[in-house]
Amino acid sequence: MEKKIVIVGLGLIGGSLALALKGFEDYKVVGVVRRQATADYALAHGVGDEVTLDAAGALAQADVTFLCIDPEDTVRYLAQHRDHFRPGSLVTDVCGVKGAILEASRVLPPEVDFIGSHPMAGTEFSGIEHALEGMFRGAHYIVTPRPDSRPEHLALLERMAAYIGCRDVVRTSPEEHDAMIAYTSQMMHIIAVSVCDDEGLFDCQGFEGSSFRGCTRVADLDVELWTQLFTLNREALSGALDRLAANLDAYRAALRSGDTERLKAKLAWSAARKHRLDLGARPADPYYV
Amino acid sequence: MEKKIVIVGLGLIGGSLALALKGFEDYKVVGVVRRQATADYALAHGVGDEVTLDAAGALAQADVTFLCIDPEDTVRYLAQHRDHFRPGSLVTDVCGVKGAILEASRVLPPEVDFIGSHPMAGTEFSGIEHALEGMFRGAHYIVTPRPDSRPEHLALLERMAAYIGCRDVVRTSPEEHDAMIAYTSQMMHIIAVSVCDDEGLFDCQGFEGSSFRGCTRVADLDVELWTQLFTLNREALSGALDRLAANLDAYRAALRSGDTERLKAKLAWSAARKHRLDLGARPADPYYV
Structure with missing residues (x-):
């Protein structure tokens, strides 16, 4: 059959x-x-x-x-x-x-x-x-x-x-999946919508480049779906967002300090981490056609 | 000549x-x-x-x-x-x-x-x-x-x-440029490095999708160049990061509240803003080849 x-x-x-x-x-x-x-x-x-x-x-x-x-x-x-x-x-x-x-x-x-x-x-x-x-x-x-x-x-x-x-x-395991996805996917969506909540959003046309497009692409999300996903994984997502807030605060402090060497050392550390990660290229990204 | x-x-x-x-x-x-x-x-x-x-x-x-x-x-x-x-x-x-x-x-x-x-x-x-x-x-x-x-x-x-x-x-004008770029470009770079500072970065391979790639692509930045750019535009960038922190905090609070309708309404508001923005597609993004 x-x-x-x-x-x-x-x-x-x-x-x-x-x-x-x-x-x-x-x-x-x-x-x-x-x-x-x-x-x-x-x-x-x-x-x-x-x-x-x-x-x-x-x-x-x-x-x-x-x-x-x-x-x-x-x-x-x-x-x-x-x-x-x-x-x-x-x-x-x-x-x-x-x-x-x-x-x-x-x-x-x-x-x-x-x-x-x-x-x-x-x-x-x-x-x-x-x-x-x-x-x-x-x-x-x-x-x-x-x-x-x-x-x-x-x-x-x-x-x-x-x-x-x-x-x-x-x-x-389901637990490991949900913990990782809170960071790699759900947090990216919270970042995207938070960036789009900025008061300057509608004035920025003409000034946006590839990084802005990349970061905010997913902000126009399926509201019902993502409300469910965030809610069903609230604890892990909240934890990831707490860590993000702390990491952003550390950059805000380095910037405000006016200590250029401190800022440079911090950027060098983060950039090296990303360099080491090496996610490899996706051959064809359908969302970019 | x-x-x-x-x-x-x-x-x-x-x-x-x-x-x-x-x-x-x-x-x-x-x-x-x-x-x-x-x-x-x-x-x-x-x-x-x-x-x-x-x-x-x-x-x-x-x-x-x-x-x-x-x-x-x-x-x-x-x-x-x-x-x-x-x-x-x-x-x-x-x-x-x-x-x-x-x-x-x-x-x-x-x-x-x-x-x-x-x-x-x-x-x-x-x-x-x-x-x-x-x-x-x-x-x-x-x-x-x-x-x-x-x-x-x-x-x-x-x-x-x-x-x-x-x-x-x-x-x-130079002033308008620097204010806008703090938001549309410099802030995206601070977000990317902050995301890469997460303790879970090296465990996340296998769990990253297009949103993670899009958000973190620029984290492996030219350290000397970006230290200069951030430093020369410190006031505007600090202001943009303060606004981001406030917008992220609002999402963290909505999530922690456990009030699903509140979270859904907030997401609907942000998604509609992004939808209205409509940046148009770039015909060919060289950084995605």
Whole structure:
């Protein structure tokens, strides 16, 4: 029988995943959406091999199910459809928090395997119209398995991640994921919106360069989504922001002191850290096209 | 007689300018460097039509001189070579601060015109090996003329800016420039280094996405250059950082409060500001190749 990847939610990430997974091994890609308009768009643009509004029917035939919806919707969906997922199948998600999702996955019957996923990709846009086949190219694909997750399911996720162009698959615990993401992703979004709260924002046109674009790009964020992500990871994010405030304060003090050598030494220290980090270049950044 | 553009300093910006200005109208591009090795590299790679170590000789024949050296060097150079600049010629610079440079330009004899320039382009690298012909494509070119600057010189700079691919020419006062740049550029660099000062920096590999790359890209900065830029604009930069700290504090408080509606309303407000800003896309960002 033909194998099926079911993608619940064809938004920015789900839509991109449907485009990128097309032709993966002998799987068909089936999109599950709530609105007929989304189904029409998806069919017209080849986002998925099939599209349906019948969630229960699709889940019953899935070998793999990707939940590509907001964190709170994901939590609700797992409970609501706990008896619709096919026994023996793999269920995963794409949320930017993992603790709350793995906790919610306990509602599933023991025959349904769950592994948390977080492909570290996205743009500041949302919706199927902004889906990109190349969205995941060069991105990290993070997985948080449960202790009883089946090795063949992990291996399948790894093959899929490679197929959609991810740079690597990073395996970690939900707690470690949430602590790291508070710093590497959530804090960047708080910085971006805080910079845009500046009274000078609308006077700055004509004076902005690449650093301003890079720092503020994500400020026009999906408000509902990010409110959930920040709230579900409040403790770790607050801690990261406290550390940022302290590090910014140290620079403010060095600047105010008027001691040029002190400022220079501090900059040299920070610049050397960044130099040592060497994140490598992403071959194609879809958000810069 | 053949017209000449003299570029003093063939580093990242001077080198890029020499590449980008090649073929501009009936001008020859002459690079002035201090080290023979730089001259050899420039000649081997076509950075400028001619390259010389004889500053006084080149300046005496220049129709336009671009000083592409650090701010403090620019101040010294203006005084040191005040009698070498050709009477009737235009002298300009490329520094990221303008108040101190315009002040220093008063040393010039009245027959030498000075207009401050700041092409809003660059990468986190330095040196002629990183020069790019496309460096200025889509960037703003800011000019700060003096009250007595000649209109034909302003017009010439505008044609050059268009030739090297700049998006527009923005005319402003040195004071306004320095106030805006404290926010749009200098603050972005302080944010980037502060983020890299985080204790979790070296553990975050595998968890960083596009927002982290965008925010921290410039942290590996030219320490000497940025120490000068920050120091020469200390008051404005300190003010911008104070405003940032207050805006970050407001987000920290909203997050800590646990009031999800308050956080959501705040995010909606900031996101709408960024959405309204609409900086437009740069067609090709050289620092992302």
